[in-house]
Amino acid sequence: AALNNLANDYRLVREHAKAEAAASRALAQQQTAAVIYRNLAWSQLALGKVAAAESTLALMATRLPQNPLAVMSRALVMAAVGQHDSAYGLLDSLRRARTGDLAVQYEGALYQSGIAATRGRIRDYVRLSRESNDAARQQGTLSGPLNAALDEAEAEAWFFEQPSRAVGMLDRALAEHPLDSLAPIERPYDRLVQIYALANQPERARTYLAAFDRRAQETARRDDKQVRHRLLGSISVAEHRYDDAAREFRAADEGACTGCWLPELARAYDLGGNADSAIAVFSRYIEAPSEPTRAWVADPYHLAGAHKRLGELYEARGDRQKAASHYAAFVDLWKDADPELQPIVRRVRERLTTLQRRE
Numbered sequence: 001a002a003l004n005n006l007a008n009d010y011r012l013v014r015e016h017a018k019a020e021a022a023a024s025r026a027l028a029q030q031q032t033a034a035v036i037y038r039n040l041a042w043s044q045l046a047l048g049k050v051a052a053a054e055s056t057l058a059l060m061a062t063r064l065p066q067n068p069l070a071v072m073s074r075a076l077v078m079a080a081v082g083q084h085d086s087a088y089g090l091l092d093s094l095r096r097a098r099t100g101d102l103a104v105q106y107e108g109a110l111y112q113s114g115i116a117a118t119r120g121r122i123r124d125y126v127r128l129s130r131e132s133n134d135a136a137r138q139q140g141t142l143s144g145p146l147n148a149a150l151d152e153a154e155a156e157a158w159f160f161e162q163p164s165r166a167v168g169m170l171d172r173a174l175a176e177h178p179l180d181s182l183a184p185i186e187r188p189y190d191r192l193v194q195i196y197a198l199a200n201q202p203e204r205a206r207t208y209l210a211a212f213d214r215r216a217q218e219t220a221r222r223d224d225k226q227v228r229h230r231l232l233g234s235i236s237v238a239e240h241r242y243d244d245a246a247r248e249f250r251a252a253d254e255g256a257c258t259g260c261w262l263p264e265l266a267r268a269y270d271l272g273g274n275a276d277s278a279i280a281v282f283s284r285y286i287e288a289p290s291e292p293t294r295a296w297v298a299d300p301y302h303l304a305g306a307h308k309r310l311g312e313l314y315e316a317r318g319d320r321q322k323a324a325s326h327y328a329a330f331v332d333l334w335k336d337a338d339p340e341l342q343p344i345v346r347r348v349r350e351r352l353t354t355l356q357r358r359e
Contacts, residue, residue, distance in 0.1 A: 003029070004036050011043060011256040019043040034060060034069040041073060045080065046258065048289045053077060068094060068104050072111070076292035079115055079299075084333075088115045106135035110296065113151075117300030120337025120345075122159045125300070126152045143186045149173035150188060154195050158301060160340060163199035170195060184215045190227050197234040205235050226252050233264060242272030259288030263302035270309065279313050282306045304333040308348060320355045327352040 003026035010019035023040035030036060037060035044053040057077060061070040071094045078087035095108040113128035129151040137144035150173060157166035170192070179187045189212035196205040209231055216224045233248035249265035266281035286306055288294065311326035327348050334345050 001026075004033070004039060007039050007043065011039070011046070014046075014254075014256070014258060016043050016046040020047060031063055034064055034067045034073075037064075038069060038073045041077065042256075042292060045077065045291055046256070046289050050077075050081060050290060068098060068101065072104075072107055073292075076111060076295060077290070079111070079118075079295040080290040080292045084115050084119055088112055091115075102135045102139050106132050106139065108132075109135065114296035114300040117155075117159075118295075118303055118333065120159075120304060120334035120341050122155050122338050122341070126155055141186070143177075143182050143188060146173055146177035146182070147188060147191070149177065150191050150195060154191075154198065157195060157198045163201075166195065166199040167201060167204075170199070179211075185219050185221075187211070187215065189215060190231060193231045194234050197231075197238040200238055202235050202238040205231075205238065209235065223255065226254055230261060230264070233268065237268060237271065240271075242268050246272065246274075246277075257291050257293040257297065259285050259291060259294045260298045262288070263298055263306055266306070266309075270313075275313055275316075279310065282310050282313075286310070304330050307333065308344075311348070311351070315351065315355065320358060324352055324355045327355070 003022050007019045007022035007026065010016070010022060020040065020043040023036060023043055026033075026036045027040055037056055041053040041056040041060075044050075044056060054077065057070065057074050060067070060073065064070055071090060075087040075090040075094075078084075078090065091108045091112050095105060095112075098104040109128045109132035113125045113132060116122070116124035116128060130148045133141075133144035133148035133151075135144075136147075149169065153166045153169035153173065156162045156169060174192075189208045192208040193205045193212060196202075196208065209228075212228070212231065216228070221227075229248045229252035233245045233252060236242070236245035236248060245268035246265060249261060249268055253261045253265065262281050262285035266278050266285060269275075269281060270278035285298070285302070307326040307330040311323045311330065314320075314326065315323035331345060331349050331352060334341065337345055
């Protein structure tokens with residue numbers, strides 16, 4: 001247990017080689033704990049050792065054939081390396097096989113929702129979010145219904161670009177699920193800051209940032225400092241202070257996932273007119289090692305959009321080959337997106353066709 005915890009601590013400070021070594025030692029001593037296999041595989045992925053991670057998970061499946069974590073972990077790796085449909089199907093099969101297992105229903109639907117959003121299927125994302133949060137509620141997590149409503153509001157603001165509708169949904173959600181009905185540690189102040197900022201309501205966002213700070217003083221979490229930088233970055237974007245936003249997002253870029261927070265930094269550079277830095281950071285995000293955490297934290301909201309924006313930025317520079325490559329990646333991700341998003345797909349497909357004709 002100590003070695004496994006040490007591996008996790010090394011991952012949090014991005015000492016992935018040391019994390020791999022500690023997890024390998026832990027596994028040599030304890031071969032029936034599924035979490036050790038997963039932590040070893042995650043460290044290997046962070047080092048770019050995809051084949052080694054797959055071998056680790058194959059070994060877990062052989063030794064622990066009845067453990068759903070083996071299937072869940074394999075699906076996450078598949079999503080991380082771009083095999084989204086296969087990962088989604090594997091998770092669906094697992095959930096169907098274990099309908100009475102609330103932990104499987106919670107995690108499986110959570111990861112499926114992320115894959116659906118990555119593919120532009122936002123209605124599926126909202127539905128699966130509800131299913132995941134309902135399973136969490138049945139396990140005793142009282143914030144489940146509110147989190148499901150927040151997911152839907154965030155989708156309206158981000159994917160459908162309907163900030164007014166999102167604000168209305170937030171207000172109704174808070175009226176139906178008052179924050180004071182939850183323990184302070186369960187109150188999603190951070191999400192409220194982000195969504196109100198995204199919906200162009202920075203003052204409302206600052207109200208919940210103050211509440212976040214009060215909670216952090218009373219009950220601290222390990223990542224409060226990192227999260228606060230990210231929240232300040234989101235508010236700065238809403239207030240059109242893009243240099244300040246970039247500074248905050250740079251400060252937030254820590255923790256085990258090396259690619260999770262890069263898209264927000266790239267967006268701040270982009271909005272501030274710094275195309276060179278936007279291209280560099282969007283590219284770092286896309287080219288980062290395949291990490292399962294990124295596959296359900298960042299990719300649902302940013303992967304397709306990063307490819308689209310890189311295509312536009314490269315086209316503006318006259319680099320037709322790179323522009324076409326990123327446009328093609330976007331179209332492939334969103335080719336089956338919701339009908340409301342298909343006009344975007346058509347426009348990008350038209351740009352791609354035009355570039356290909358010029359070659």
